[in-house]
Amino acid sequence: MTQDEMKKNAAWAALEFIPRNTVVGVGTGSTVNHFIDALASIKHEITGAVSSSVQSTEKLKALGINVLDLNSIDSFSVYVDGADEINAQKHMIKGGGAALTREKIVAAVAERFICIVDQTKQVEVLGKFPLPVEVIPMAAAYVARELTKLGGRPVLRDGVITDNGNVILDVHDLAISKPVELEQQINNIVGVVTNGIFAQRPADMVLVGSATGTQVIR
Numbered sequence: 001m002t003q004d005e006m007k008k009n010a011a012w013a014a015l016e017f018i019p020r021n022t023v024v025g026v027g028t029g030s031t032v033n034h035f036i037d038a039l040a041s042i043k044h045e046i047t048g049a050v051s052s053s054v055q056s057t058e059k060l061k062a063l064g065i066n067v068l069d070l071n072s073i074d075s076f077s078v079y080v081d082g083a084d085e086i087n088a089q090k091h092m093i094k095g096g097g098a099a100l101t102r103e104k105i106v107a108a109v110a111e112r113f114i115c116i117v118d119q120t121k122q123v124e125v126l127g128k129f130p131l132p133v134e135v136i137p138m139a140a141a142y143v144a145r146e147l148t149k150l151g152g153r154p155v156l157r158d159g160v161i162t163d164n165g166n167v168i169l170d171v172h173d174l175a176i177s178k179p180v181e182l183e184q185q186i187n188n189i190v191g192v193v194t195n196g197i198f199a200q201r202p203a204d205m206v207l208v209g210s211a212t213g214t215q216v217i218r
């Protein structure tokens with residue numbers, strides 16, 4: 001079974017956990033694209049979606065799913081998103097698709113975060129996947145120097161501008177033993193919009209797609 005088929009298994013398994021007649025939070029990425037396909041099959045049973053990127057918004061709309069402005073909603077029950085890495089504490093690295101800031105905002109409003117991944121995303125220690133950091137463009141060199149002081153090797157993601165008009169530094173060589181603390185520390189650097197550690201608000205449930213089916217980790 002291919003990695004994409006395992007992503008698809010996890011994504012479709014999420015349908016079981018989507019409450020009906022309510023708004024659904026939707027992440028970004030190739031796993032989430034499968035989830036949007038799944039969501040379209042129950043589109044008449046949900047009120048609509050809140051999206052975390054231009055890419056997901058376009059796909060949701062193309063499939064006839066109503067997309068709502070996050071500012072028009074006080075809260076909603078479930079946010080579904082993928083991850084680049086996830087550990088046993090359900091802390092994640094996200095942002096491989098450069099949508100980390102909007103993802104973190106939508107996740108913050110949701111009551112529950114359901115993470116959908118294939119089994120290759122499970123790790124013991126976060127950091128093998130270079131940590132994405134969204135940065136205000138004029139601060140990129142300064143932030144890169146500060147990230148180097150923290151032991152990382154930041155590399156500007158070539159040609160990428162986020163939906164918010166910012167740049168991404170991918171930080172290599174970090175072994176993230178204290179994700180909650182490092183998330184806060186990096187966010188404290190002036191010029192950082194947010195970083196791709198999702199530990200202060202971890203996932204609540206993980207659906208892990210594999211060749212033998214989908215494992216539910218509560």
Ligand code: 5RP
Pocket residue numbers: 027028029030031032081082083084093094095096097098099100103
């Ligand atoms: C985008 C993300 C994605 O969730 C993450 O990159 C995983 O992507 P994929 O499902 O394509 O493997 O954080 O910013």
